[in-house]
Amino acid sequence: MEPLTNNIEALLATKDYEELTKAERDQVAQSCGQQEYEQLRQVVLSGKSLREAPTPPTSLKANLMRAFRQKHQRRNIPLHTITLPFWQAAAIAACMVLMGQFVRFGPVYAQTPAIVWEANDSIWFKKVTQIVADTALAVFTADDQLKAPKEGEANIAATATAQLPTEKMLPQPVSDTPGWARRSALGTVENTPLLLMMH
Amino acid sequence: MPDQKQSKAIPTDEQLMQRIQQGQESAFNALYDRYSQRMYRYFYRMLGQSAEMAHDFTQELFLKIIEQPEAFDTGRRFSTWFYAVAGNLVKNEYRRKAKQPLQASLHDANHTPVSMAVLPDLDAEVRKTYIEKAVQSLRPHHRECFLLRYQEGLTVQEISEIMDCPPGTVKSRLHYSLKKLNELLSCVLGPNA
Numbered sequence: 001m002e003p004l005t006n007n008i009e010a011l012l013a014t015k016d017y018e019e020l021t022k023a024e025r026d027q028v029a030q031s032c033g034q035q036e037y038e039q040l041r042q043v044v045l046s047g048k049s050l051r052e053a054p055t056p057p058t059s060l061k062a063n064l065m066r067a068f069r070q071k072h073q074r075r076n077i078p079l080h081t082i083t084l085p086f087w088q089a090a091a092i093a094a095c096m097v098l099m100g101q102f103v104r105f106g107p108v109y110a111q112t113p114a115i116v117w118e119a120n121d122s123i124w125f126k127k128v129t130q131i132v133a134d135t136a137l138a139v140f141t142a143d144d145q146l147k148a149p150k151e152g153e154a155n156i157a158a159t160a161t162a163q164l165p166t167e168k169m170l171p172q173p174v175s176d177t178p179g180w181a182r183r184s185a186l187g188t189v190e191n192t193p194l195l196l197m198m199h
Numbered sequence: 200m201p202d203q204k205q206s207k208a209i210p211t212d213e214q215l216m217q218r219i220q221q222g223q224e225s226a227f228n229a230l231y232d233r234y235s236q237r238m239y240r241y242f243y244r245m246l247g248q249s250a251e252m253a254h255d256f257t258q259e260l261f262l263k264i265i266e267q268p269e270a271f272d273t274g275r276r277f278s279t280w281f282y283a284v285a286g287n288l289v290k291n292e293y294r295r296k297a298k299q300p301l302q303a304s305l306h307d308a309n310h311t312p313v314s315m316a317v318l319p320d321l322d323a324e325v326r327k328t329y330i331e332k333a334v335q336s337l338r339p340h341h342r343e344c345f346l347l348r349y350q351e352g353l354t355v356q357e358i359s360e361i362m363d364c365p366p367g368t369v370k371s372r373l374h375y376s377l378k379k380l381n382e383l384l385s386c387v388l389g390p391n392a
Contacts (some may be wrong), residue, residue, distance in 0.1 A: 009370060012377075013349065035380075043380045046330045047349030053240040054250055056257055061231060064261050065224070072222040081221050125234050 012044050214276035220268040244346050245289045260285055282361045326387055331385040341376040344369055
């Protein structure tokens with residue numbers, strides 16, 4: 001069967017015969033003739049009349065919306081599909097920075113110690129000084145006895161401590177005590193520790 | 200400018216599908232409102248004018264969007280894709296039934312004892328019934344072409360994409376269905392009808 005030409009089919013879909021121009025009527029005359037055109041046009045219009053049809057029940061929509069909710073509640077949405085406005089992303093970043101600061105320094109109330117010892121409390125100061133001095137004495141004396149230099153070896157401790165105020169402390173032994181600990185306990189000539197000075 | 204504003208305010212079908220893929224319920228709601236009537240009508244005509252089947256198939260069609268929204272490529276035209284999916288559902292149903300639906304109803308109607316002289320005086324409802332039966336009597340491919348073109352108002356090109364066949368085939372099917380309906384409805388659609 002010969003298909004309708006593009007033009008005739010388009011005319012049938014849009015125009016009655018009376019609405020055709022002279023050129024279009026000529027085309028129709030060559031293709032199918034006025035009578036057949038009008039009949040086919042009626043058929044086309046009958047097809048358009050079929051647009052009046054029953055409507056879907058409202059329960060259908062309710063069912064589908066429920067199904068949609070159930071589906072997307074348990075669905076993991078891929079991260080790459082999430083789009084955020086810039087201001088929201090910036091707000092989230094700012095919140096994270098603030099949270100980081102909070103974790104690092106703790107809340108404001110935590111910065112104040114529960115017990116504050118005053119530095120000018122002479123009794124406390126004296127006791128602590130005594131404890132440090134006694135401890136240093138005990139450690140270095142014991143250490144000195146254990147690791148006394150043999151004859152002929154350089155007594156490094158003696159050399160090192162020669163310049164110290166020996167009237168206030170025992171000679172510094174050779175020991176494995178870390179330098180920082182020794183300096184804290186005994187100090188140096190130029191920088192004699194405060195606690196031992198008090199002692 | 201007003202067109203631009205309007206296009207921003209009213210999202211396209213493809214944009215709605217994109218949002219559905221992201222799980223937006225409002226987008227699905229909008230898409231349903233746009234297409235439910237059309238698809239229900241399409242199924243109703245293609246499946247022997249059964250409201251029950253139209254309901255079931257419309258539900259199944261929209262469930263496909265809910266279950267697998269990624270199946271739609273947002274670079275494509277949504278309406279074409281959607282009608283193609285609907286057409287496949289109908290084809291599957293035909294295969295399942297393994298028979299051509301409702302072929303003889305119009306011929307039965309023609310052989311009813313109604314006098315031909317009375318037909319032009321038929322009221323609109325009866326006339327519509329005749330038209331519906333005549334359309335139902337077409338072969339499925341011809342009926343689909345006819346309904347998509349004249350009931351749904353799609354272009355020949357769109358129909359060729361939906362039915363996955365060349366535009367020439369669509370035109371040929373349209374011509375055949377018009378001629379056939381003209382024969383069947385000549386007594387109902389005459390100038391005095």
